Amino acid sequence: MRNLIAFFRRFRVFLVFVLLQVFSLSVYFTFLNFPRSQYLTSASKVSGLILTVQNDITKHFNLSLNNDKLQKENIRLRNRLPQSFQRMQNGWAKINDTLFHQQYEYIPASVINSTSTKRNNYFTLNIGAKQGVVRGMGVFSDKGIVGIVHTSSTHFAVVKTVLTVNINIDVMIEPIGLFGLMKWDGRDPRRGSITGISNDLKIKRWSKVVTRGGSGIFPRGLNVGKVEKLNPVEGKPLWDVVIRFSEDYRTIQRVYVIKNLFQEEQNKLELLIPEDKEE
């Protein structure tokens, strides 16, 4: 017993160091692998408050650029309003539309904290569970997709952006409809890559890349970017497709959170798929 106490006395500095170090590293690696812990994020109350105050000041830096973006989007939407169409045939009765049900709803939000040079970049939004944001919802801006909601507190939400290493969003290359998974290599915030595309297919440069909408997080056809380059993968019959994002994630401010009204139904149905048994 005395030896034990002597041991603790002798190595107490090292033990304290190891204890604290193990704590911080375990927090870090739990987050990388199982992103579900709720503490130590910018969605917490105090840090959310600090970031809100900061954003109140810094949001004006890109004001004119963002105004331009919003104006462009307004024009696009205004073009779709009934008022901007001329009625060609009069005297038709209006009937309640039963062919279309609304599947996606959008919640506007602004980004109050963002990074773009780290290995894994997270954005903090100024809306949270009170506005109906829950984990797993998609986020996009008027130019392209942004990411998936990672955690949400009462008033804030943290988004795992496209600029994280294992984001894996299912996308397709537009005119030919090829599917692939989009990844990010962790370096250039302007470019990502698509894996799993067979190299016997011809892909034109600058063809559009949009979301596939398979998992119900994003609707089909949201902009992602354009094909910039095709690199052969050594030893495999695959292309590594480099795409250029249509959104500049370094200056982003206004985003929309997607609420899929049929998500639960889709998940329930897909649970019925029998799992592969590897024997």
Add this chain to the structure above:
Amino acid sequence: MNIVVKHIIRFIVLVAAQVLVLNQLEIGFGIQFMVYPLLIVLLPFDLGIIYMLLIAFVMGISIDAISNTYGLHTSSLLLVTYLRPATFKLFGPRDGYDVLKEGNMYDMGTRWFISVFGLMLLIHHLWFFTLEIFRFDDMLYVFQKTLFSVPLSFLFCLLFQAMFVTKPNTR
């Protein structure tokens, strides 16, 4: 000024500068500014290492909580703090440190400060980027980030000292 108040003010200013200003500067080439290890080198010479570790832990946690890095800053700051006594011993004067002085560049001289704090920053940045990237085939990128970031962080620390550390009266 009371020495405790002085360090608390430094703590707040350094965390605020790191989180509100330096984290937002993104100038490419993987450069990231990190100035908060400065607090550790400025702590009094006769402070116990366990207290220093606790201070480093609190500081790292508060930076991590705001900048969504989940323990990365804490881990690297703890490592630097743990290695502080060894580093000081390595470059220390022959008859020990004068407890009335402080580890800033005015009290201890520019040469001492560059070697000690440069080494600490190098260890800190290397550990930080290694953990952040955590892949062996990207080690070159880790070195690139470290080599570019350390001098710039160092410059910011010099600037911080010029602003917040009082120069001793030179007779």
